Amino acid sequence: MRVLRPLAAVVAAVLLAYLLTTVVHNRYYYFAAYVVLQYVVLATAWNILGGYTGYVNFGTAAFFALGAYTAVVLLKTWKAALLVMVVAGGAVAGLLGLGIGYLTLRLKGVYFSIATLALAVVLQTLIMNWDYVGGATGYYAIRPRTVPLFDDYVAFLFVVMVLLAALSLSVAWAIEHSRLGRGLAAIRDNEEAAECLGVPTLRLKLLATTLSGALMGMAGAPFPYFITYIEPASAFNLDYAVNSLAMPMIGGTASWLGPLVGAVLLGTAQQVATVTISSELNLLIVGVVLVAFVILAPEGLLGLVRRRQQRRPA
Amino acid sequence: MGADAEFARNAIAGARINAKKYGLRIVYDNTYPPATADFTPVVRAIQATGADVVFVSSYPPDSVGMVRAIHEVGLRPKMLGGGMVGLQYAAFLTKLGPMLNGIVNYDFWVPEPTLKFPGIEEFLKKYQARAVQEGVDPLGHYLPPWAYAYLEVLGQAITATQSTDQRTVGEYIRTHSFDTIVGRVTFGPNGEWATSRVLMIQFQNIRDNDLEQFHKPGKRIVLYPEKWKSGELIYPYEKALP
């Protein structure tokens, strides 16, 4: 029963998305929706570590880009299928999560944050100097001409991203409804106390960094096909780090729904703003909304809603 | 020497091919990351190799950093420059001033007599008047004439074909020549201009940091293409220094 509910939701979401692609044919919507969904995955993944345990990861871009570049290697060497790339991207980024967690999670929270920032720089430099994947020159990923069942490759990518978004949301949901989630919450509230009560804090944290990293890597894997030209500066863009942190903050970090709400709202607002206003104002909006939210609605939108419900007499 | 970025890497790849073609031995071949604060270690390393020709492809802040470091270290190769982005903007021209002398670099349009195509003067007059209000580059020599010429090509094609169908207009552009403010434009079979129009210029006789001098000919001499050549290369580099 527990496993069936999220599984059914994932299948339903993918089916629905597929049906949609047979009806809507304007490619722009798929491009825009892909970006928003990508942020749903990144925000959810970030929240598994940041929201549940309180460890702030500044290196979202590193995990995302690692997934993307794993895909480039597979693509160039074996012409691998997209789903293989996604799984491999997730695996490699997950391993990185485990490694960096192992190195730094025994430290205080801020050190972990700084370590993730440094990690992004080191990784970016490595990729820049690795000519096999294009180095600083970048790499052109030519999409396959056709894909079974779909008229258009971008529509296919959109459905893949729907799958990944649904998957990461179910992972977050499952964590919350398990002993792992309660353990992580204990870490966030008071790590020392949790440790004393016999919560295996380091192991739980490692599990969280691995899962979080893997999901970010999976989000990055289809990126070369989506953008068709990938280079380090854009794959490691700080905007990924900012957004994946801002979205859960705006939605609310306490539950799986928060990052979803935040990503959909902020992501959509950004897409609309980019088309209608300018990309600079777009960033300004993110900044102002972010600051306003952490000051005025510290528990995010969901927290606001909940507080209002509680205030109302039953 | 170049930036870790697509444009710079490609330019360097081209430079390597040319070096091989002309039998030049490559003694230093490196890239630098963005946000490099200080270029003196790099310039010293180049100096230590005793290079005769130094090819640099850099982005604006790095171009400034390189030029300054070259003068601070006293690097004196026989020829210097290439693909340094930024040395076309008024802000950098005036700030670097005499330090630019002798550098051979690419450009798109400069006020030399050989490049006075019909319409360019009027265009610049109009642009420069607006530029002051808008707070953009006060010279407008670098990209604006080309941007205007693109639209001239498109406009002429649409007028001639009486169509906005992409295929028709595209076909017309491929098969005809156009007179624009940057001269006669003809496209080759690969979609690029039939003959390359990127200029190689040398900075000469820059005495101070005044903006006015860059409005006039004689400061940025066209060396290539031959057709628009407006002066002689000062060689070696050292001779062009004040």
Added chain:
Amino acid sequence: MVSVNLLLNAVVAGLLVGGFYAAVTLGISVTFGLLEVVNIAHPVFVILGAYFVYAANATLGLDPLLTGALLTPLFFGLGVGVYRLYYACFERKGEEALRGLVFFFGLLFIVEVLLLLRYGVDYRLVEAPYLGKTITLGSVGIAYRLLIPCLVGVGLTLALYFFLSKTYYGRAIQGVAQDSLALRLMGVNPVTVKAIAFGLGVATASLAGALLILIGPVEPSLGREYIGRAFAIAVLGGLGSIGGTLVAAFLLGVAESLTATLYGPSWALAVSFGALLLVLALRPSGLFGR
């Protein structure tokens, strides 16, 4: 190929740029190191300083360093204001860790975009009569463009060091970092002390901004490139240790410069950040931590 001369010059160049890095990092050492406020917006304050210096230079022809120094009271005020806001919204409620971080991230974006809207993406730079000169000591050449920022950086470090260890307020700041309850019992308001310290940290940004624009052209998002570097230095030096900051800045500068000279500049950043990762893994309190 590698001569002693080249190595010597590389080390000197590293020390010079290291002094400048120290100036950029000092603010973080105070606000983050001593006060434990995760002020990742500091680099953007430095950029803000650089733009003010540019504006004063372009319109009034003022000397960059002079403007940077004259602006410190303004930046001090800015810092006090930011801290008061931060305190009222987060620290007082004990919610500083995560939300405070996000607050500063948002602040960073807002300042950056406002600069972008006001000045555009074009690079800005300044003139000063002493910029082009170089002095030569034996076989080592020292450019004024880098020497002056280095000297100012070192001077700033010393000034801050003596202020913190010798004056009443300086000791109070150090006291707040160690035990704010004890301070309160002695009748000193820790919030006021912290506000002063934070103001002081941000005040260094106007001078650091002047140095930044002396060294090279500036554009609004340049600050991002310094976030990692500055935090790396602050951690490397041991959080809150002002002297350690200077030593770590020199170390990082020399490491970058040597890598650039010997292996090519492309690897310079990876070497310094790799070192940071190692330090974090092996000795998290930094090289000179308490």
